[in-house]
Amino acid sequence: MPPKKAVEDVTSNVVAFGRVRKNLKMGCVGLPNVGKSSLFNLLTEQSAPAENYPFCTIEPNEARCAVPDARYDFLCDLWKPPSMYPAYLQVTDIAGLIKGASQGEGLGNAFLSHIQAVDGMFHIVRAFDNDEVLHVDDSIDPVRDLNTIQSELCKKDLDILQKTIVAEEAIVRKAGGKYKMLPLFTETTTKIKAMLETDKPVRDGSWTPAEILLINEKMQLITTKPVIYLVNLTMKDYLRQKSKYLPLIAKWVTEHGGTPRDIVPFSIEFEEKLYALREEPTKLEEFMKECKVKSKLDKIITEGFTKLGLQYYFTAGEKEIRCWTIQKGCLAPQAAGAIHGDFERGFIKAEVVAYQDFHDLCEGGKSMGPIKAAGKYRQEGKTYVVQDGDIIHFQFSMFLAFLPRTKRLLLASKAISAVPKIAKD
Structure with a gap:
């Protein structure tokens, strides 16, 4: 049997002037x-x-201010978690x-x-x-x-x-x-x-x-x-x-x-x-x-x-509501990397619901049941372009996340059949 086609890393599709980072x-x-x-x-x-x-x-003064957002306020009022983190804009005088x-x-x-x-x-x-x-x-x-x-x-x-x-x-x-x-x-x-x-x-x-x-x-x-x-x-x-x-x-x-x-x-x-x-x-x-x-x-x-080309997605749950700042046009693996680099390396899929769909269908509750019943709860892969206000749950492989980069590329290019077995063990 011929070897499987090598798995290519998916990189960001954002091409714009300036630096690529989230704390612009x-x-x-x-x-x-x-x-x-x-x-x-x-x-x-x-x-x-x-x-x-x-x-x-004379010397520049620097500080940050929270980005106001009714969507964030709604999620915080709904879950009332102990930890809440809005998005921030960095400002320099x-x-x-x-x-x-x-x-x-x-x-x-x-x-x-x-x-x-x-x-x-x-x-x-x-x-x-x-x-x-x-x-x-x-x-x-x-x-x-x-x-x-x-x-x-x-x-x-x-x-x-x-x-x-x-x-x-x-x-x-x-x-x-x-x-x-x-x-x-x-x-x-x-x-x-x-x-x-x-x-x-x-x-x-x-x-x-x-x-x-x-x-x-x-x-x-x-x-x-x-x-x-x-x-x-x-x-x-x-x-x-x-x-x-x-x-x-x-x-x-x-x-x-x-x-x-x-x-x-x-x-x-x-x-x-x-x-x-x-x-x-x-x-x-x-x-x-x-x-x-x-x-x-x-x-x-x-x-x-x-104007800085920034947006954010939400992670929402009983423990925390948080806005994760990313660049517009960011792909799902890079969006996961905003949480932790290991999430990007071991990315498998993203479970996504648009904020407006959640707002309109949640019936005042925290369950994703009504959203799933309406077919608005989606599974997205590496090429998904994250939209502003998406509510996302990421799934990633601990095995792939913590492998050195050279070994990950070698495994991907050779498609070694033992990988699933090792991961399962």
Whole structure:
């Protein structure tokens, strides 16, 4: 009998700019005195300094905030387990940039390196008039501010690109003809340079998977990072849901590769008022009825989490409800690996029910009986793409999980008949 076909490892099918990991970070970016540190404090319930002068923040502040989710709340209320773990968004408060930051103005090079360390940006845009809050350019002009930040980030990326090219050329010279510059590298860097020289972010280009992998491997470009534009309004403008600056900002964003969803108007003044009333529920309820608008903090958190290309699935039971953060497009074995690496190595199958199916069919109980009866409880294999909000139970082989990788590959390639017998014993 001919040997069985070798079992191939199934790898992730996610190809995107940036790092592949679950604890990605959003950084608060913008000019000085636009509300970055105040927003950071509200999101994370921290007390980072937020004073009315430029460069109050020097070293970045880091914290995390729970991702709000009614699905998670429902599962926790249903099971009431002793342990409950929501998903978290990591947030970094980065000092303000000014014009000339890419040449070192205002400690700009240090601050730009802090932006390199995050994976996405909350670009806070000042759209409020207040003579008591200083503006580094002495006037309020959101479009000018947007151009300033984007220009500085593109200039920094040009510097990173040039250093990368020089380093690759040095490798070629040192190899003495044994190594040549890959055509893909030359074509990709030429394309990047043309974009950056016109202040166009790299994320707005059209890229093949091979080009994306090359950029991820060779360069740490800032303008590949996704952006959400948070427009900080006065409380008066936020309550009436209108501002003379919003149409100008929306026009700029859509002309520079963004979409309307990338713009989130909010008000630090309004959010701080809500936070001050958090321990006075009666006054808070009266205030909310009077103003007829809601807080945008939950939306900012969920949009930031989504913009990073993250999602999560649930494990649910009597002992624990937990959200496991993974990348969108993640396959079942890699999703199991979020719990423990051994789960990925020994993955056999995933027992899956979509959250909405469970919610609609559970009849207020914890049993999977009604879900199974309706045919909504599925068994999925290695090629299953995990969906946001799936409730999953993994099955894996302890035998395969703890075998060294070389032995696992040898067994798979030769399909040794003794494997089932050993596992059974």
